[in-house]
Amino acid sequence: MNRLEKLRPASFGALDPLEPVSALKSRSPILLKATPAWGRTGAGRSWIRSLIxxxxxxxxxxxxxxxxxxxxTFGGSFSDFFSAVKDEGFWTILAKYGPQPTVQAGAAVVIWIGVQAILFRTLPGQTHSGQYTPAGHLLTYKINGLYAWILxxxxxxxxxxxxLLDPAFIALNWSQLIGAMNLAGLIASMFAFAKAHLFPSHPNDRKFSGSVIYDFYMGIELNPRLGANFDFKLFSNGRLGMMAWTLIDVSNLAYQYQxxxxxxxxxxxxTFLQTLYVVDFFxxxxxxxxxxxxxxxxxxxxLGxxxxxxxxxxxxxxxxxxxxYPTSMQKHHLLFIFSIGLVAYALFRSANHQKDKFRSSAGQCLIWGKPAEYIVAEYKTLDGKQYESLLLCSGWWGWSRHANYVGDLLFSYSTCALVGSTKVIVWTYSIWMTMLLVHRCIRDEKRLSAKYGPAWDEYCRRVPWRFIPGLW
Structure with a gap:
């Protein structure tokens, strides 16, 4: 296998090598073999666990x-909402104030998906490889999201x-759009479930848990595609989710002005901070x-x-x-919180940059002015082939096993604090991100432990803290 064939990108906290392990041994890394079992949980789940x-x-x-x-309807107050539910019943409240389907909202969502699909398919972009799947597939992706965001x-x-369009259209029709988006998401999920059974893209990368509802929820196919290149996951998250984020913010700016x-x-x-985050993504x-x-x-x-x-x-x-509901906060307080948001973004970007620099240089780079420290770990795919990964354990990645998550969390709390309200609903995004990233951290490390075995144990010994040293 030549050098280019060994190119493999990284997962969170784990970086794959750019050259054979034999070329790395001269730099005296720790080389440990790993167990082959890794990936999403397959069969064997109890029906209670699957249901929950x-x-x-x-x-x-x-x-x-x-x-x-x-x-x-309730001024952003969950207590008022739950009081109304207690008095009138949940389904009554839902029927009275919930999304009402309209042709306009449905057409807007269909057009949105269609336009993004056309941009995704037709805009030029560089081709990048993903990383090897458990079954040994190495897929390619056309990267053109920044062009799509600009257009x-x-x-x-x-x-x-x-x-031709009211700049506040999204805010003015938000309830109806949410109804249409819920329906579109359900249809996409049903299509993905049927496709996984009837015409899967990579049958040997499917996972069945034995529970139909759990498979519908978590998914069966790892990389469902239409044709060779239209990847569902990259399209759904990048083009339908992240792309909409900044448009919704801008529409609410226009609505507030109106x-x-x-x-x-x-x-x-x-809007500035979240636009920075989204543009960084693309x-x-x-x-x-x-x-x-x-x-x-x-x-x-x-995901769908x-x-x-x-x-x-x-x-x-x-x-x-x-x-x-415009709120009032003194300007110097806003600027202080905004500054924290910028620092959080800088941490998030710096941690990811260190990881990418380390990977692209095959470990031959300086991290914080010193040669990068790492562990070399071996793993196998389901086809029996053996590969190696580099686990970076210096710089931010020697400070914390998930340093980028720390920046992500601090960023989310900063954007919520800028609202200037103590209402729980305002903090929903940061609360969700905390639950998501903590759960993802635990789930990801369980998978990495199964994938890399003793090498991951050694990495955890070298970098004992998951998030913030001294706390967790």
Whole structure:
């Protein structure tokens, strides 16, 4: 196998090598063999565990709709919402204030998906490889998300400029759009489930748990595609979820201006920070190929509905709330919190940059002015082939096994704090990110332990802290 054939990108906290392990031995790394069993849990789950784990199939859509109702009807107060539910009943509240299907909203979501699919398929972009799947597949992806983001927002701006679209269209029709997005997410999940059984892209990378509902929720196919290159996971998260985030923020800015006669500094700062985060995502889209979403999560309701509905609905709550209820906070407080958000972003970007620099140089780089320290670990795919990975344990990655998560969490709390409210609903995004990243950390490390075995144990000994040293 030549050098180029050994190119393998990394997962969270674990970096794959760019050259054979024999070439690395001269630099005296720790070389340990790993166990071959890794990937999503397969058969053997009890029906109780499967039922509990799959409960978000019902609870998550109800939670997203309830949150929208709480913001729009009950001033963002969960206590008022639950009082109304207690007095009138949940389904009565849902029928009275929940999303009402409209042709306009349905058409808008269909057009949105169609336009993004065309951009995803036709825009030029560099080809990047993902990482080896458990069955040994190495898939390629065309990276053009930044071009798509620019054209999408430019097109939105031009439609508004020529009077063909109200810039506040999304905010004005939010409840109806949420209803249509829920339906679209459900359809996507059902299609993915049927496709996994009838015409899977890579049959040997499927996982069946023995529970139909759990397989529907977590997904069966690892990398479902239409044709050779239209990848469901990259399209759903990048083009339907992340792309919508900034448009929703901008629409709420426009709505606040239309209804209040001004745009509030807090909403401007939130929009700036979240735009920075989203543009960073697309600018470094090839990095996303090495995350747990693409490399390890299977495609089902969790990613399908989650990207189409949950991400746009729940990650934008700060903008939704301020669009309706402007709050007042002294400017120096806002700027202080904004500064924390910038520091958090810098930590997030710096940690990921160190990881990418280390990977692209095959470990031959300086981290914080010193030669990179790492462990070489071996692992096997299901086809019996053996590969090696580099586990970086210096710089941010010697400080914490998930340093990028620390920046991500601090960033989310900063954007929520900019709202200037103590209402729980305002903090929903940061609360969710805490639960998501802690759970992902535990789940990812369990998989890495199974994949790398003793090498992962050695890495944990060298880097004992998961998030913040001294805390966890």
């Amino acid at each position: 784990a799959s409960s978000p199939v019902i609870l998550a859509p109800l939670a997203s709709i309830s949150t929208i109702i709480t913001i729009a 999408t927002h430019l097109g939105y701006g031009l439609l508004c400029w020529f009077g 209804t209040q006669g001004y745009t509030q500094l807090s909403l401007v700062l939130i 600018f470094n889209e090839s990095w996303y190929l090495r995350t747990i979403d693409i490399a390890h999560d299977h495609y089902g309701f969790y 509905w989650g990207c189409l509905c949950f991400l746009p609905a729940m990650y934008t709550i700060q903008a939704q709330y301020l669009g309706l």
